[in-house]
């Protein structure tokens with residue numbers, strides 16, 4: 376682990392000389408795209424020496440090439456105290472592999488109620504079929520999570536802030552309880568990335584990213600990662616291998632390219648997002664702005680204490696009206712694309728319909744989620760003002 380500051384590690388990490396330089400001299404800055412299925416060996420002995428698969432030794436395409444190793448090493452470097460990172464063809468694939476690495480039949484999983492929809496679906500279908508029960512908990516439960524832990528509880532899954540509703544969790548308090556009771560902790564850290572919230576130093580065992588979002592940063596790749604501590608490295612490696620998980624070298628290369636500018640992009644997303652969020656807060660049609668860096672957001676005090684920044688994704692609650700009126704508002708915006716996903720350079724908007732179990736809250740009106748991109752925020756505000764002026 377480099378002693379350098381995170382901004383410097385972003386630039387240095389994964390650029391090993393042997394992945395960028397020719398043996399007889401000369402090199403390039405970025406590891407190139409190594410596409411491979413078959414790896415050729417000089418002898419049976421060399422073939423046998425490549426077992427078991429490990430970073431830095433070519434074995435078979437599925438075990439990676441310098442392109443994916445560089446990204447894995449870089450993501451590990453961003454989480455002080457982490458031992459390893461594995462890649463997956465999507466963020467959802469990463470969530471599934473991490474949970475399958477930790478759980479077994481008969482276990483109970485404590486899952487945050489504000490989790491990403493497909494993660495909830497995984498728990499309620501496949502994990503259930505394989506004998507894992509899921510109990511949903513209030514994102515703001517904090518250390519009281521202790522009261523939900525039973526004989527069968529094996530792991531706690533966090534996502535902070537929560538998908539669609541942005542509750543910021545007390546991650547250190549929950550992880551402290553988990554450590555005391557011998558439970559594994561997993562976090563979906565896609566919103567903050569390790570740059571704004573290093574999850575492993577906060578006590579998390581497995582930190583999951585949809586690299587599709589801010590790591591890629593240009594809305595043109597699908598990729599996921601899990602970074603874990605030493606005690607979980609073996610299980611994660613084994614689960615990833617037997618599940619046949621691997622990532623395309625082209626997507627790994629694009630993600631590595633995106634990673635180098637993550638710091639400057641996130642800081643501009645933060646600045647633009649806050650400007651739009653603060654403006655929205657003062658509009659009569661808006662009941663509440665759910666932005667972790669603003670006091671109206673549930674768990675805001677945890678954001679202030681634990682995070683190094685805010686990114687460009689947040690939501691606002693309309694004051695009255697219905698889904699059809701919210702859809703008209705969304706349709707009328709010119710600078711905001713209508714679409715799933717987020718984390719690219721461009722602004723996006725979508726209706727947010729939280730599906731909850733335990734901690735359902737009543738909202739004043741429909742919720743709209745915004746991803747604020749790198750456009751000038753004043754242009755975005757003009758666009759939103761025109762849409763809100765027509766809101767009825």
Ligand SMILES: *Cc1c(COP(=O)(O)O)cnc(C)c1O
Pocket residue numbers: 464465466467468491538563565566585586587588597598599716
């Ligand atoms: C998008 C997203 C995922 C899933 O990532 P994909 O690459 O789209 O599968 C997981 N968690 C969160 C919070 C996300 O926003």
